[in-house]
Amino acid sequence: MNRIVAVESSKELARFIDFPHELYRDDPNYVPELFIAQQDMLSPHKHPFYEHGSVRLFLAYSNERIVGRIAAIHNQNHIDFTGNKDGFFGFFDCINDPAIAKALLQQATEWVKEKGNTNIIGPVNLSTNDTCGLLVEGFDRPPIAMMSYNAPYYAELIVGAGFKKKTDLLAYELETKEANERTLKLLDTLEARLKRNGITIRKVNLKKFAEEVPKIREVYNSAWDKNLGFVPMTPKEFDYLAKDLKLILDPNFCLVAEKDNKLIAFALGIPDINQVLIKIKRGRLLPTGIFKLLFQKKNITRLRVLTLGVVEGYRKMGIEACLYGNIIKNTYGTKITGGECSWMLEDNYLMNHAIEQINGKLYKRYRLYEKEL
Incomplete structure (x- = not known):
């Protein structure tokens, strides 16, 4: 029954x-x-x-x-x-x-x-x-x-x-060794052009993380406001997420773009913690899961770029390419060999094209369904 x-x-x-x-x-x-x-x-x-x-x-x-x-x-x-x-x-x-x-x-x-x-x-x-x-x-x-x-x-x-x-x-899947070398070679040129326009790329300052978070939230909520189904995060929701992410955050993969000391773009890549979680039985940290989590984090080989957004008015200036390029460049000399850019709306042609330009390959597809009541 x-x-x-x-x-x-x-x-x-x-x-x-x-x-x-x-x-x-x-x-x-x-x-x-x-x-x-x-x-x-x-x-x-x-x-x-x-x-x-x-x-x-x-x-x-x-x-x-x-x-x-x-x-x-x-x-x-x-x-x-x-x-x-x-x-x-x-x-x-x-x-x-x-x-x-x-x-x-x-x-x-x-x-x-x-x-x-x-x-x-x-x-x-x-x-x-x-x-x-x-x-x-x-x-x-x-x-x-x-x-x-x-x-x-x-x-x-x-x-x-x-x-x-x-x-x-x-x-999209992207292997760092297969990333478009031409794009990476253009980084210096792109960044120099942005600098002439008063725009600089830098890492998030973890020592001043509490000051960075509200600025990043403002970019996040404005950069995605026209995306399907997007709803701005409340300060408490964003702080809740930021607190969790800080545990695995690497500033090499958490970048912002600034103009006149104001954040205009943000990109976040996080280590693929699933490579550790897959070994933690039934998701329990105790008694042994906590040790797997702590000691195996350093062996993670994949990265997920889970968010990248540019405030309207600053798009199509090369900021997206600079953020992606710097994240890829910052994997060199680490154990990170590649990763995933996700998720992207299927009709977000600008961002999808940007990823394909650096040899990103579509390898997983997720679907949202709906039903009228």
Whole structure:
């Protein structure tokens, strides 16, 4: 007998977080999320998202066995900023059973509809500032840091429940040894031209990180304001993310562009912590996971450029190329041999072209789905 149950207790929340570990137990490409991080993210009293949003978690049972999970998400900031009454679903995992998947998605749909939403989009965990998109191409390798992973059959389950494609999110692979040498050789010329216009590139100052964060947030929120589904991060949300990222931040891969002491662009590359997390059983740091995390960080060989944005009015000046070029150049002499630029909207032709110009190759594709209510 199948049934859908709302998560009400801490014990049920732990089951919700742990379900993917059981589902992907035999999948060598599955990377477990850190339990403590997921617990904080899904706890209203711990994560700043809940100051403007609400989430309802559901588990699917077949008899007494958990066979699926989903989160229904209402984001008031998204509605206020975009004017669209979109609800979201996220944290979707399910066995390959169309009836169970349909029941889960229907439950999420009904919940966001009760909140007054007229459309539902997903998967999104919790917003587009977090992990989102369903993997539809590129199942042969583990995901890189802060990117999603799922079995190939998920797409059929979601479409079978009445959802259609909204847009694709692209991930490009780039090997540093294959990066376009001409682009790197042009760095000095490009930077000299920018300098003549009063624009300089520098590393983020970790010693003054608290001063840097508000300036970076301002660039982040203005540089992406026209992207699909983007909602500006609140100061508390950005501080929450920055605090987590600082633990793995390397200033060589966290760069800003300035003009007249004002930040006009920002690029962030983070080490692929998934190379360590994949070895931490069930995402538990204790008793041994913490040691793997601490001691294996230095052996990471991949980097993810997870955000690069330029404030409007300063685009097409070569700033994007300089930021990418400097990140690539700064990998020389380190253990980093390549990485991923992600995610990029499929219709963001300017940025996609910039990555292709330095020999980036499209190797993974993620999809957002939607359904009118």
